[in-house]
Amino acid sequence: MRVGLLGLGRIGAFHAATLSALVDELVVSDADQSRAEEVAGRLKARVGDPFDADAVVIATPTATHAELLVRACDLRVPAFCEKPAAPGVAETIRVAEAAERSGTVVHIGFQRRFDAGYTAAREALRSGELGTLHRVHMITADPAPPAPGYVPMSGGIFRDCHIH
Ligand SMILES: NC(=O)c1ccc[n+]([C@@H]2O[C@H](COP(=O)([O-])OP(=O)(O)OC[C@H]3O[C@@H](n4cnc5c(N)ncnc54)[C@H](O)[C@@H]3O)[C@@H](O)[C@H]2O)c1
Structure with a gap:
C-alpha cells in the first residue's frame, strides 16, 4: 500500500515515523522542501x-x-486528516458535501473521541450520573508551546483544543 503524507511539522513528522514502519511505500511532501x-x-x-x-x-x-x-475527494483518494476538517462551519460543510458526493472515506483525527476516559465522562454526563455540570477544567500537557506562527493558523489555543 502506498500512502501520501502532507505536512511534516510536529504531528506530521510523528505520523511519518509510524507510517514508514507500516506501509509498503510512504510518499512525503511539505511546503518546506528541505x-x-x-x-x-x-x-x-x-x-x-x-x-x-x-x-x-x-x-x-x-x-x-x-x-x-x-x-x-475529487481524486477519490481516501483521506485521514488531522483535526479539524476546517476552521469554520461553512468550510466543514463543504468538506462533508465533497465526501458525500464522491463517496470517498474522510476520517478526521479526533483521537480523544476514542479515548476510554473521555467516553466514560461523556456517558456519565449524558446519563445524569454527574448531575448538573457547573465547571469544566481542561489541561493540555504539551511539553513545549507551538511556534508563534502556529497560533494564527490554528484559530488560537481555545478553538484549537476545545474542538476535541
Ligand atoms: N490530533 C491532535 O491531537 C493534534 C495534535 C497536534 C496537531 N494537530 C493538528 O495537526 C495540524 C498540524 O499541526 P502541527 O503542530 O504539526 O503544525 P506545524 O506548523 O508544526 O507543521 C505544519 C507543516 O505543514 C507544512 N505545510 C504548510 N502548508 C502546507 C501545504 N499546503 N502542503 C504541504 N505542507 C504544508 C509546514 O511547512 C509545516 O512543516 C493542525 O491542524 C493541528 O490542529 C492535531
Whole structure:
C-alpha cells in the first residue's frame, strides 16, 4: 500500500515515523522542501506527489485542510486528516458535501473521541450520573508551546483544543 503524507511539522513528522514502519511505500511532501528531504532521508520514505497514492494523510496547518480534503475527494483518494476538517462551519460543510458526493472515506483525527476516559465522562454526563455540570477544567500537557506562527493558523489555543 502506498500512502501520501502532507505536512511534516510536529504531528506530521510523528505520523511519518509510524507510517514508514507500516506501509509498503510512504510518499512525503511539505511546503518546506528541505524538511521533506530531511524526513525522507531519515525514514523509509521518498519525496513526491502525496495524492498519487492509495490513501493520503493530511497534517498541514488547519487553514489548509478543507482545500486539501476537497482535492482528495475529487481524486477519490481516501483521506485521514488531522483535526479539524476546517476552521469554520461553512468550510466543514463543504468538506462533508465533497465526501458525500464522491463517496470517498474522510476520517478526521479526533483521537480523544476514542479515548476510554473521555467516553466514560461523556456517558456519565449524558446519563445524569454527574448531575448538573457547573465547571469544566481542561489541561493540555504539551511539553513545549507551538511556534508563534502556529497560533494564527490554528484559530488560537481555545478553538484549537476545545474542538476535541
Ligand atoms: N490530533 C491532535 O491531537 C493534534 C495534535 C497536534 C496537531 N494537530 C493538528 O495537526 C495540524 C498540524 O499541526 P502541527 O503542530 O504539526 O503544525 P506545524 O506548523 O508544526 O507543521 C505544519 C507543516 O505543514 C507544512 N505545510 C504548510 N502548508 C502546507 C501545504 N499546503 N502542503 C504541504 N505542507 C504544508 C509546514 O511547512 C509545516 O512543516 C493542525 O491542524 C493541528 O490542529 C492535531
